[in-house]
Amino acid sequence: MPSAAERTRTLVQSTCSAVLLIPGLDRAAPHQLMPETRTVGPGGEVLLVLPAGSPAVRAAARAPEDGLTAVLELADVAPVSVPHRIRGRAWLSGALTLGDAIPAEAGRTALRLAVGEAHVDDLWGTGRVEPEDFAAAVPDPLTEHEAELLQHLHSTHGAEVRALGGLLGKRSGSLSAAGTAAVPVGLDRFGLRVRFTGVRCFDARFDFPEPVRDMSELRRALHTLFDAASH
Template identity: 55%
Template sequence: MSGESAAARAAAHAQDADLPAVIEITDVAPVSVPHRIRGRAWLTGWLTRVRGVDRAVYGALLGERPGGTLLRLEVGEISVDDLWGAEQVDPEALASAEPDPLVHHETEVLQHLAAAHAGRVADLTALLGGRGSAGLTAVPLALDRLGLRIRCTAAGSAPFDARFDFPTPVREVCDLRRAMRTLFAAAAV
């Protein structure tokens, strides 16, 4: 078993006993902003070795080296601490949730907005009322089917986030252009 991960070695020694495990996932903003970590999630549960699987199939899918060990995490609890707050998430609800339609496009769109439309993103601060100011810098931070979140900074004050909801949820990436134009038009008024 040389060359295997510490988790695989521990699972081998545990044999059929439960091996407690925690996986921490960190979500980092794909653009340069102060405090780039958007959130963290912790999955706790038990690792077990998967026996009797077709190694050729799983090896090709997972990039497994010959002789490696396939592990399964049985999730017991999920905790999330992100831009919206901290809470527990039901593992079954997460497993059955539909992915956001923009999940595969978020990084590219945020980087594009930051590089090519920084002025238009900054214009959104006009929608903040008293919190908006001429000296405010705005950078796109997060994007999902419901809206856009930006991080605002000004000299001498702490950064803050502002969320701008789309008029209707975006169902596919093609709807995003219309939703963004609606936001930018509202800021131009």
């Protein structure tokens, strides 16, 4: 399974929603504190771009030289319609400063969050992440395409995904022929997560023979998985 640091890094570099939590800005509208873009610098710092008039930018400009305390909160929502759509959350706390050396378009300002600690709570479990582990972690190679891949599997390969229930052994008894849906809810280099809903609702992980590194390897891994379910 991916480490807590890898999962946190993947969320930061994914398209999931994010908002800055800054003491004293509780009354600011949430959309004013949502970065338009976010990237991770070579030292593990998180680089955020916001409108120049954002309350977060104004607060960072008035802050002491060592910055102000802030938390970047991320919420990961499944890109397919399924019960309990929130797949995970992550929180990265640290010192927020102006990123004067970071290029930004006109009307935009870059901020720099020096990560002091991070936590993740997702479908894998909970975990604390140290700054050096976050800096060294690599995001999942499928994160850029995960949303469209899950939507494609759900809309085009529903029968194959549903057939994976036959690989559950004793757990397949939890599935009833009528009213059971199988929705692909997560995809990473290690395998596919499917949520079975009906009389009961539960997740099942279907591991690939080995971790995949790109789309070509993913296609082969999925074909292997679906072939196993069809026999």
